[in-house]
Every structure is written in structure tokens, then in C-alpha cells.
Amino acid sequence: MSLERAVRAKIASKRNPEMDKEAQEWIEAIIAEKFPAGQSYEDVLKDGQVLCKLINVLSPNAVPKVNSSGGQFKFMENINNFQKALKEYGVPDIDVFQTVDLYEKKDIANVTNTIFALGRATYKHADFKGPFLGPKPADECKRDFTEEQLKAGQTIVGLQAGSNKGATQAGQNLGAGRKILLGK
Structure with missing residues (x-):
């Protein structure tokens, strides 16, 4: 195999x-349109129009101009505009797919992961009421401790590794004892 x-x-x-x-179901729910029957998931997304429509519903006018004709470069421009809008919406750069992943169908799994990242980002926008996609991201739970509490914590013996409750191996012999032979 090559x-x-x-x-x-x-x-x-x-x-x-x-x-x-x-x-796909989440996208259809957000844009209030079904994908065309007989077309695959990646073929519907390939020209970037559905993706631009999706981000424009979540963030109005995020992609002001969506190209519906004009060939390969115009469709790739749609995808690039969608990616730019994703980052502005709050999707981390590391979660955004590359244009060729979708347009040339190189890595559709990465495209789907980006859509899930967008679904997670919607949780952080209070004006969005759903439907949501994926698990809700955890919120930061910052705690402030006083100096007294921090010092008290330093005096406690940590038992993360467990405790042997005073047990020792004194008096235990397993197998034969060690013999040291001198002179040989």
C-alpha cells in the first residue's frame, strides 16, 4: 500500500x-432548510453557501457577500469568509478546518469537528437560544484563598498516593534470603 x-x-x-x-441536522435546524435530497453532506457544504448562511443566522451579516456563482475561486472565497467569521464568533483557530479539507474533500471529519466547535461556541452567546450542538463547555471557576488558608494547606500531609496505615514489611521474608559469597 502506498x-x-x-x-x-x-x-x-x-x-x-x-x-x-x-x-447536518443541526445546520438544517439553524438555517431552517433541509439539505437537497440525493446530495451528500460534503457536496452540499462544498461551495460554502450553506456554511455562510449558517454563520449569518448565528451572527447576522458576519459574511455580507455570499457568492452563488462564479466558479471554484468564488466558492473557496465563501469558505474562507466562513472561516474568518468563525474566528470572530469565538471558535478557536485550532478548531477551524483548512479550505482544501472541504473543497477537495481531503478531511471531511475535520469539517464536522469545526461545525461541532461552532456548536460549542454558541453556548457562550447569551442571545442564542438553541438548538445547541455538542456538550456545553465548562466555565472557569476561579477561587480566591486568603494567605491564612494557603499557609494552612502547606501544613497538611497529602495522601494522594494513599496511606499504608503504619504497616511495614518488617519481619516478612519472601523466598530465600540473600547470600553473599566471598572469595569466589
């Missing part, structure tokens, strides 16, 4: 059809 085929197989194995379906 290296290229091995890489493609590995990328394809990361893809989860259930996650694709869940992402």
Missing part, C-alpha cells in the same frame, strides 16, 4: 457518519 493511500485510509477512518448526520 503512503498516499495509507494516509487517505487513516483520514477516512476518522470520519464518523453519526457525527456528520448530527451536524
Whole structure:
């Protein structure tokens, strides 16, 4: 098997059809439109129009101009505009797919992961009422301790590794004792 085929197989194995379906259903719910029958998930997303429509519903006018014709470069521009709007919406840069992942169908699993990252980012926008996608991100729970509390914590013996409750191995012999032979 060639290296290229091995890489493609590995990328394809990361893809989860259930996650694709869940992402598709979420997109359909947000934009209030069904995907065209007979077209695959990645084919519908490929030109970037649905993605731009999605981000424009979540953040009005995030992508002011959506190209509906004009060929490959215009559609790739849609995808790039969507990616830029994602970052402005609060999706971490590391969670955003590369344009070729979608347009050339190189890594659709990464595209789906980006949509899930967008779904998680919606939790941080109070004006968005749902539906949500993915688990709610944890909120920071900052604690402020006084100097007295910090000093008191330093005097406590930590038992994270457990305790042997005073047990020792004194008097235990397992197997034969050690013999040291001198002179040989």
C-alpha cells in the first residue's frame, strides 16, 4: 500500500457518519432548510453557501457577500469568509478546518469537528437560544484563598498516593534470603 493511500485510509477512518448526520441536522435546524435530497453532506457544504448562511443566522451579516456563482475561486472565497467569521464568533483557530479539507474533500471529519466547535461556541452567546450542538463547555471557576488558608494547606500531609496505615514489611521474608559469597 502506498503512503498516499495509507494516509487517505487513516483520514477516512476518522470520519464518523453519526457525527456528520448530527451536524447536518443541526445546520438544517439553524438555517431552517433541509439539505437537497440525493446530495451528500460534503457536496452540499462544498461551495460554502450553506456554511455562510449558517454563520449569518448565528451572527447576522458576519459574511455580507455570499457568492452563488462564479466558479471554484468564488466558492473557496465563501469558505474562507466562513472561516474568518468563525474566528470572530469565538471558535478557536485550532478548531477551524483548512479550505482544501472541504473543497477537495481531503478531511471531511475535520469539517464536522469545526461545525461541532461552532456548536460549542454558541453556548457562550447569551442571545442564542438553541438548538445547541455538542456538550456545553465548562466555565472557569476561579477561587480566591486568603494567605491564612494557603499557609494552612502547606501544613497538611497529602495522601494522594494513599496511606499504608503504619504497616511495614518488617519481619516478612519472601523466598530465600540473600547470600553473599566471598572469595569466589
